[in-house]
Amino acid sequence: xxxxxxxxxxxxxxxxxxxxxxxxxxxxxxxxxxxxxxxxxxxxxxxxxxxxxxxxxxxxxxxxxxxxxxxxxxxxxxxxxxxxxxxxxxxxxxxxxxxxxxxxxxxxxxxxxxxxxxxxxxxxxxxxxxxxxxxxxxxxxxxxxxxxxxxxxxxxxxxxxxxxxxxxxxxxxxxxxxxxxxxxxxxxxxxxxxxxxxxxxxxxxxxxxxxxxxxxxxxxxxxxxxxxxxxxxxxxxxxxxxxxxxxxxxxxxxxxxxxxxxxxxxxxxxxxxxxxxxxxxxxxxxxxxxxxxxxxxxxxxxxxxxxxxxxxxxxxxxxxx
Numbered sequence: 001x002x003x004x005x006x007x008x009x010x011x012x013x014x015x016x017x018x019x020x021x022x023x024x025x026x027x028x029x030x031x032x033x034x035x036x037x038x039x040x041x042x043x044x045x046x047x048x049x050x051x052x053x054x055x056x057x058x059x060x061x062x063x064x065x066x067x068x069x070x071x072x073x074x075x076x077x078x079x080x081x082x083x084x085x086x087x088x089x090x091x092x093x094x095x096x097x098x099x100x101x102x103x104x105x106x107x108x109x110x111x112x113x114x115x116x117x118x119x120x121x122x123x124x125x126x127x128x129x130x131x132x133x134x135x136x137x138x139x140x141x142x143x144x145x146x147x148x149x150x151x152x153x154x155x156x157x158x159x160x161x162x163x164x165x166x167x168x169x170x171x172x173x174x175x176x177x178x179x180x181x182x183x184x185x186x187x188x189x190x191x192x193x194x195x196x197x198x199x200x201x202x203x204x205x206x207x208x209x210x211x212x213x214x215x216x217x218x219x220x221x222x223x224x225x226x227x228x229x230x231x232x233x234x235x236x237x238x239x240x241x242x243x244x245x246x247x248x249x250x251x252x253x254x255x256x257x258x259x260x261x262x263x264x265x266x267x268x269x270x271x272x273x274x275x276x277x278x279x280x281x282x283x284x285x286x287x288x289x290x291x292x293x294x295x296x297x298x299x300x301x302x303x304x305x306x307x308x309x310x311x312x313x314x315x316x317x318x319x320x321x
Contacts (some may be wrong), residue, residue, distance in 0.1 A: 031299050034269045035062070036291045040078075043291035044085055046268070051091050051104060054279045055287050058145055058265065059086065060108040062292035065117070069125070072115030076129050080136050082107060087140035102234075102260065103170070106143035108288065109133065111157055123156040127163060134168045145195070145236075148174035150203040151210065158185070165194060172236065176201030177221040178210045186224045190231030197265060198224055199238040202301040222247055229255045229262070236286065238265035240274070249283075259284050267302065 036046035047057050061079060066072045091104040114133075115125035130146070137144050146161055148154070161173045172195030175185050179201065189196050200217050201210065211217045221244060228235035229251040237248045245264065252262060263284035266275050278285045290298055 031295050034267065034290070034299060034302050035295045036268055036289050038291065038293045038295075040082060040085055040291070043082075043289065044089070046291075047086065047105075047289060048089060050287050050289070051089060053276065055275060055285050056102070056104040056106075056263070058106045058108045058286050058288050060110075060147065060288065060290040061113070062290050062294040062298050063110075063113040065297075066113050066115055067117070069115065069118060072113070072118065072125060072129060075113045076132060079107060079109065079133050083133065083136050083140050083142050086142055102263065102284065103141060103143045105141075106145055106172075106286075107133075107137070108145045108147050110147045110149055111160060112149055112153065116153060116156060116160075123160065126156075127160045130160060131164055131167075134164060134171060138168060143170050143172065143195075144168075145172040145174060145197055148176045148197075148199070148201070151179055151205050154179070154181070154185075158189075161194070162192075165192065169193070170195065172197060172234075174199055174238070175224065176203075177224050178205065178212075178217045180209060180211065180220075182220055183223050183227060186227045187231070190228055190233035193232045193234075195234040195236060196228055197236040197238050198228060199265075218244075226251060229257055235262040236265050237262060238288070240266055240271045245274075245278075270302075 036043045043059065047059065050057050059082060061075065061082060063071075063075050063078070066075065086105045086107070089105065109130060111123075111126040111130065114129040116122045118125055130144075134144055146157060148157070157173065161171060165171050173189065174197040175182050175189070177198060177200050179185075186196060186198070198221065200221055211220055218241075221239070225235065225237065225244070225248060229248075235248075237244070239245060239248075248262070248264070251257075259282050263286050264278055265286045265288060268287055268289045275285050275287060
């Protein structure tokens with residue numbers, strides 16, 4: 001684990017530092033290694049390239065910490081336009097031979113962007129807004145995954161997913177395995193046949209709710225992965241860790257899971273060679289592609305996750321200067 005992780009995650013929440021960093025053009029330029037662009041036009045070009053070589057995509061409009069109803073409404077408007085744009089892109093067809101084929105294109109949504117934190121009515125507002133997006137996505141043939149955020153939002157997020165999953169059975173949710181409750185969540189979600197993005201987690205959490213030691217987080221990830229591979233849900237294995245990738249492939253073989261029964265997910269700009277290798281080996285791979293002007297928090301979480309990301313960022317800054 002990155003020894004600077006706590007400091008970087010603390011910086012991610014600093015409004016003053018956010019303003020300072022995002023005003024520096026060189027920083028924004030380097031951020032494009034991890035972010036497809038600030039506009040939908042830039043985003044669509046990046047997605048077109050990924051789909052063209054057989055990778056699937058999950059697109060995220062970067063807009064967290066919505067504090068006003070108008071901000072949530074703006075996020076809904078942007079997501080509706082995004083879904084319409086993505087529906088026009090050519091794909092290589094289905095990545096699964098099942099009767100309910102996996103869709104190559106989906107969007108990722110944070111409920112905080114849809115108004116979840118707007119007081120007592122926030123969860124209901126976010127649920128209503130997500131339903132609007134799901135209705136448009138269903139028409140467009142695009143799927144949706146609800147992103148995980150910090151642990152204080154987990155119960156409200158799962159309540160929204162459970163409510164809407166009855167109407168939209170393709171609706172997915174992310175589970176963070178550094179949370180001590182993750183294995184229980186996987187069992188409950190898997191029993192309902194929910195698509196689950198399994199990731200380690202990228203927020204600063206207290207030790208009473210989250211594992212802090214890397215070995216504990218890894219062990220939790222493997223336990224959760226085993227639950228999902230044995231269950232009725234659709235596992236989305238979000239990892240860049242070679243050991244976790246190998247473990248997922250072993251578990252898939254042990255449980256007779258074919259390429260259409262699960263997928264790997266990786267972040268835009270990270271381990272691109274490995275993404276292509278897995279596709280070449282017949283594995284389903286989806287790339288998480290963020291875009292938008294609110295890239296600071298996302299970038300800081302990526303730097304906190306892996307020392308290699310921080311090293312790349314610092315080298316790129318030095319070269320551009």
